[in-house]
Amino acid sequence: MNRFLCEISAVLRNFESILFGRYPFPPGSLGLIVHSPSETTTTPQPFSIKDFIGDGFLWAVPKHRRSIEVRMKRKYGSPQYKMKTLYENKKLQICDTCGNYYESGILCGFCYDKVRKETTLIKEKIMKKLHLKPIDSDVVVLYEGEKGEHADEFWEGKRIVEMEKPRPQWFSKNLLQKTTQPNATTKEVKPEELG
C-alpha cells in the first residue's frame, strides 16, 4: 500500500513538472486535483528555435562584456574627473562675525540671510515710494528717529525712504556720517575764573 502511494506521488510530480516547468511550487503550497485518468495528458511538443524566430522579434542585447574597470567607474566615478562617492569638504571655514561654518569663496549663510531679509524690506519700500516716477536722485534710507538728527534743509532734494523700525545693530550708519568730527569749540578756563 505504501509503495503504491509513493508511485502515485511520483507520477503527480512528473505531471506538475510538465505543466509548470522544472521547478515546481514548494510542497504544500498548491495542491493539484486530478479528476480524469492519466491518459488524457497531452504529450509535450519538442522544443525548436523556429517557434519564436518565425513570427517574433528580439530586442537589442549587449554584444560585448563590459570590463570591471568600466563597471567600477560607472558606479563610483573616477578621481581623475568626478567622484560619485561621498568625500570631505576641505573648504570649510569659520565666520569671524557669527561663528558659523561657511565655504571659502562663498558668503557666510547666516550673515547673508540677515542682509537678504533687510534688503528685500528696503527694496519693497523704495519701489512702493517710487512707483512709476522717473528716478533722478539717490535714495537715502532712514530708520526710526533718524530724520530729526538734521534740519529739514539738509534733507532737501534727497529721496528719503523711512523704515518704521529701529536700525539693526549690524547695519552701521557711518556711510552717512563724516569720518572726522569737527573739533570741539571750547576754551580753557582757569579755576580762578570759575563761579
Place this chain on the structure above:
Amino acid sequence: MNAAEVTKLMSELKVAVKPRHRRLKNPGGSEGRLINLSKTVTALLKYERIEVHYSRGDEARGYAERLISDAIRYGDQHKPTMEMADFWLRDKSVIHKLFKVLCPRFENYKGSATRMFMAPRSYNLDNKDVLKKYKLLSVLELNGNPYPPVLPDRSQKNRRLIHNVLLNEARKEFYLQKQKSESDKDVNEEIVTKHPVENINETETK
C-alpha cells in the same frame, strides 16, 4: 595703430570681462538670450542689488559696466550711447537714472561700478526650483547702494568666539613654556661656566 590709440577708442573697464560668451540656454536662441541679458542689466540698474545665477550675472555685469562707463564718457547727447541705453534698458525710466544718478556717482569713483559675490547655496533650500537646478547663485550689486553691506565688518575680530579664546590661551601657554625653558637653559649654562671641572669629573665617574 599702436596700443595707446586703441585705448582711446573705447572706455576702459575696471573689471576683467571674459572674452568668451557664457552658455546660457534659451529657447529664443541668441536673440532670446540677449533679451534675457538685457532684463538682468535693467534689473541691476533699477534695484541696485539682484540675485542671479552666476554665469548670467557674470555676463550681464560686463554689459552694465560698459554701459555706465560709456554714459560717463560720452554723456546723454551722444547718439550711439543713447541707442545702446535704449537697447539694454527695457524700463525706460532707468535710462533717466543712468544719466542723472549713476553718472555723477561713478564719475570720480575708485574701482568698478559693480560688485559680485557668490551666494551660499543652502539658504533657500525650501525653494524647489533652485534645489532642482542646483546652479551657483550670485549676488550682483551696484556700488554705493543704500542697502546693508553684504560683507560683514571684519575690521574688529570677535575675541569672544570660543575658537579665539582657546587659541589665545594656547598662545599664552606656549610663550610661558618658551620663557621657562630659556631661563632654565641660562641657569644650566651658568652652572657649566662656574664649575666646568666638576661637571667633567661627574661624567667620567658615571
